[in-house]
Amino acid sequence: MLLNYIITAWKVFLRRKFFTFINLFGISLTLMVLMVISTIAESYFYPKGPEKNIDNIRVISRLVLTNEEHNQTNSGRLGYKFIKENLFRLQTPELISINSGSYATSIFHQGKKIRLLVKKTDSNFWSVLDFNFIQGRAFSNEEFNKGRFVAVVNQHTQQELFGETSAIGQKVSIGNQQFTIIGVVENVSIVEEVALSDIWVPYTTNATTDYQQETRGNWDAVLYHSNPAFLEDANKEYINLLKNDVVLDASHDMTEAYSGAYTKLQSLSREMFYDKFSYDTHENIFMGVIVSLVLLFMLLPSINMINLNVSRMMERSSEIGVRKAFGASTKQLLMQFIIESILLTLAGGILGIILSLCILNSIEASGLIPYAHFPFNIRVFFIGLLLILVFGLISGVYPAYKMSRLSPVTALKGGF
C-alpha cells in the first residue's frame, strides 16, 4: 500500500512538473535560509574550538555603574581593580580567569608589517578554555606570576611570520617587548569571542601597572566549574555580591553596579533588550522573538503551498471521488495525500540541505567570517529534518484533511 502511494505520488509529481518545481523551489529556498542561519547560530552557541566546554563557563564582560539617582552611568568592560576587589571573592567557581579584550596591533617582522590580534591573559585562561595545541604548550602559573615574556600564537600567525618553519623558540616583537613563542594553537573562529586572538601573552608582562587602578577597563572574566549546574549558583552569588557587598572606587559617585555572569544566549539577549539597571537578561522573551520570527518566515511559503495544494487537489477531486467510490476510506485518502506532501517536502528539504551545505562551504572559503568553520553536524541535520517535517505538515495536512472529507458525490461532480 505504502509503495503504491509512493508510486502514485511519483507519477503525480512527474505529470505536474511546473507545480512540483514551484513547490520544491519554495521549500528548498526557505529551508536553505533557515539551515544557514541555524548552522551559524549553532557554531556560535555550541562552539567547536577552545570554547567547546561552553557549558562549563560563564563570561562577565559588561559592567554598568551608576549613582543613586541613576542620572549618571558608566558602562562597558570590567576594570582590573573591580575584578580584584569583587570577582576574586566569589566562592562558587572552581576557577576564575581574566583576560584583556583582544586588540589589533602591528607587528614588524623581517621588514614586513603584519596586523594581528593580541590578548593578554592569565595562566588559568588555558585551563578554563580548551585550546588545541599543535605544537608546544601554554604558559605556566610560574611563568605568569614572574611575568616571563612568553607567547602562544595561532597557526595563521606562525604561517605569516615564519612560513613553513616552526614558530617554537622563535622571537616576536610586540610593542617594544620581545616574546619567545612557546606554543602554537589552531586558529580560533570569530564566533568564539572569549578565546579569539592571534597571539596570547601573560598580562603580567604589561609595561605599566596603571590598569590595576581601574574600576572600568578592558577586561573580561571567565568563571569555570566542572559541573555546569553550579554556574547558575555562581551567577547568583555574583549578583548578590553586587547588590549587597560591592566594593567600588570611593572617589567616584558611582554606588551601584549591574552585571552578571552570563551564558552566550543571555549575553546576546541582554545586548538586545538593553535594560541598564537590572540583573535580568530577558532571554525567554528573546527566544520567543526568535522562534516567532522563524515561524513567521516559514508561515509565508507554507500558506503559499497550502494554496497551491488546495487548488491542485481541487483538480484531482474526480480522482478523490473515484477512489472513494471504489472503496477508499477517508483515512486512507488522508494518508495518501499526507504521504504525497511529505515526500515532496522531503525532496525539497534534502535539496535545501544540499544547497545550504554549498552556501556554508562558500562562506567558509570566501573568508567572509575569519577562521569560520561550519562542518556538517548531526544536530543541525536534525533541526533541518524537524523543520522539513513541520513544513510538510503545515502545508500538507490541512488541504489533505479538507479533501479527504469531501463527499464522493460532490467530488465526482468536480468541486466543493
Add this chain to the structure above:
Amino acid sequence: MLTLKHISKSFQTERIETIALSNINLHIKKGEFVSIMGPSGCGKSTLLNIMGLLDHPSEGNVAVDDQDIHSYKDKHIAELRNAKIGFIFQSFHLIHDLRVLDNVELPLLYRKMSTKKRRELATAALEKVGLQARMHHYPTQLSGGQQQRVAIARAIVGNPDILLADEPTGNLDSHMGDEIMKLLESLNQKNNATIVMVTHDEEMAKRTQRTIRVFDGQLVR
C-alpha cells in the same frame, strides 16, 4: 441482492428544502439488468448514488444482501463499496495521471492482495473489455469508447455483486454507445452480472430486462 425501503432524500439549502426522492421502494434481484429512466432532474442519479452507498438517504433503509447499512461507519461503508459495488460513470472518471492498467487496478488497492495478483486480475478484466493491448497507455491516449471500456474493466475487476452505471453511453456517439451496451449485455448474460443503469435513451432501456421510471422523485408504474 439490493433492497431500498421507504427511501427519501431532500437537500437543504439556505432557504428552501428540495425533495429529490420520496418514499422509494425497490428491490434488485441477482442477475437482473435494470434500467432507470426519467427526465433530467427527476432524481435518478441521486437514486443511483444512494444504491451505490455514495450518498445517505434522509429517510429509509438501504440493505445490501439483507444487511441494513443504516448504522455503518465510513470505514465499513467504504469496505462494502469496495467488495460489492462497481461504478461506471457518464464521464468515465479515469485518473489521467495513471496508466490504463493502474486505473483498472485501483479498486484492488483497497484490498489485501499481492501486487502480482492485482496485475493478473486487472489484465484479465482488460481482456474482457478487449483492451489488453492498451494497458500501458494513458487514458488521454484513448478514444471515448475505449476510455469507457477501461472504466468498465475497473468496475468489474473486483468481481462486485452489482454494477451501477450512470448514463454510461451519454458521452459517446451512437456507434460507441452500442458497443458499450453490447459489452454490458454480454457481462449480464455470460457472467451473470447484476446491472443497474441510468439512461435517457429509450432504445437502450428497451434492451434491459426491466425499466424503472422516475418522475419528480417518485417511482411511476
